[in-house]
Amino acid sequence: MHINEQLQAAELRVELGDRSYPIWIGSKLVERLGELCLSKQLSTKSPMMIITDTHVEALHLSTAKQSLEAAGYRVAVHVVPAGESSKSLSHLEACITTALEAGLDRKSAVVALGGGVVGDLAGFVAASYMRGVRFIQVPTTILAHDSSVGGKVAVNHPLAKNIIGAFYQPEMVVYDTSTLLTLPLREVRAGLAEMLKHGLIWDQRFADWCLEHADELLSLREEVLQYGLYAGCAVKAQVVSKDEREQDLRAILNLGHTIGHALEAVGQYGELLHGEAISIGMIGSAMLAERLGEAADILPYTRRMIEAFGLPTQIPASYDTEDIMSAMMHDKKFSEGEMVFVVPTAIGKVEIRRDVPVALVREIVDELKGGARG
Numbered sequence: 001m002h003i004n005e006q007l008q009a010a011e012l013r014v015e016l017g018d019r020s021y022p023i024w025i026g027s028k029l030v031e032r033l034g035e036l037c038l039s040k041q042l043s044t045k046s047p048m049m050i051i052t053d054t055h056v057e058a059l060h061l062s063t064a065k066q067s068l069e070a071a072g073y074r075v076a077v078h079v080v081p082a083g084e085s086s087k088s089l090s091h092l093e094a095c096i097t098t099a100l101e102a103g104l105d106r107k108s109a110v111v112a113l114g115g116g117v118v119g120d121l122a123g124f125v126a127a128s129y130m131r132g133v134r135f136i137q138v139p140t141t142i143l144a145h146d147s148s149v150g151g152k153v154a155v156n157h158p159l160a161k162n163i164i165g166a167f168y169q170p171e172m173v174v175y176d177t178s179t180l181l182t183l184p185l186r187e188v189r190a191g192l193a194e195m196l197k198h199g200l201i202w203d204q205r206f207a208d209w210c211l212e213h214a215d216e217l218l219s220l221r222e223e224v225l226q227y228g229l230y231a232g233c234a235v236k237a238q239v240v241s242k243d244e245r246e247q248d249l250r251a252i253l254n255l256g257h258t259i260g261h262a263l264e265a266v267g268q269y270g271e272l273l274h275g276e277a278i279s280i281g282m283i284g285s286a287m288l289a290e291r292l293g294e295a296a297d298i299l300p301y302t303r304r305m306i307e308a309f310g311l312p313t314q315i316p317a318s319y320d321t322e323d324i325m326s327a328m329m330h331d332k333k334f335s336e337g338e339m340v341f342v343v344p345t346a347i348g349k350v351e352i353r354r355d356v357p358v359a360l361v362r363e364i365v366d367e368l369k370g371g372a373r374g
């Protein structure tokens with residue numbers, strides 16, 4: 001890990017020319033948010049807005065706000081209900097109302113203090129308010145090590161996830177790992193699903209490391225967690241730097257998401273957490289790999305991994321196969337009449353396939369509902 005001595009935090013960079021930005025990962029960084037915003041020359045003359053949710057409000061809002069105010073910022077706050085349903089057009093409008101009432105102008109910045117839902121919503125507020133103001137990601141969940149990096153910002157439509165959005169990069173990602181230590185176990189597991197994904201798509205050694213450190217990750221040993229988040233963010237930063245707007249390579253970050261997003265939509269974004277849905281989806285992709293004749297160890301390895309982290313491997317029996325298939329057709333991963341699937345070809349390697357027969361996908365969905373195979 002590269003350590004920034006002054007901050008006593010690990011540091012990575014997303015290389016995107018003049019829009020490159022740092023990711024800092026360390027303990028107690030929310031206390032230093034004001035100082036970090038000054039270091040990025042964010043204006044103290046224009047008001048800022050923190051967007052957060054009801055869970056994070058109680059835990060970390062006052063620390064963040066005090067730090068910004070001590071650095072000379074005027075801070076407005078908008079709080080949304082915790083949960084995926086806040087990623088909606090109505091909440092976007094409410095955030096913009098708060099921004100207007102607080103007098104945010106084109107030199108203002110939006111701070112996303114929270115998990116993936118807050119980051120995606122606040123990022124889209126920043127991208128659209130006055131056609132774009134600066135924004136800062138301050139992730140407070142493990143899952144957000146994926147969503148806070150790379151500039152995908154969006155809200156959902158009732159028929160499809162992340163369908164109204166933009167690519168809009170933050171100024172910096174300030175990842176305070178002490179905020180993760182109070183996460184409920186279900187959130188911890190779901191967040192780690194994205195870490196497993198980073199190993200499975202890019203780096204077998206990292207995948208093996210995750211398996212070996214499952215207990216320490218699940219029990220939130222901060223130094224182990226910091227390394228896992230650093231390695232996961234490093235995968236993400238490399239992929240995004242090579243293909244910011246998902247022309248080709250970046251699609252690999254969608255491993256497990258073709259089925260996963262459909263499950264979230266069928267569960268009306270309330271039943272399965274994102275990480276749970278993509279865990280089932282990653283099993284589905286490994287089943288697909290098996291049917292397409294890829295390496296025989298992929299399915300048992302993926303299953304072992306998902307199970308080691310206590311994540312689900314089956315689709316809830318009440319979900320209708322045709323509803324799932326139809327949700328897949330509304331996703332961004334369906335285009336020109338074809339579904340895009342990320343299929344593992346070995347542990348740590350994947351390829352993007354557009355030739356997967358719909359009948360085979362339907363068969364796998366049915367099997368994922370009916371129980372384990374392989």
Ligand SMILES: O=C(O)C(=O)C[C@@H](O)[C@H](O)[C@H](O)COP(=O)(O)O
Nearest residue numbers: 146147150152162250253254257332
């Ligand atoms: O950053 C990316 O690129 C990803 O695909 C990361 C995903 O894990 C992310 O969580 C999200 O679900 C992307 O879905 P998309 O359909 O909006 O691409």
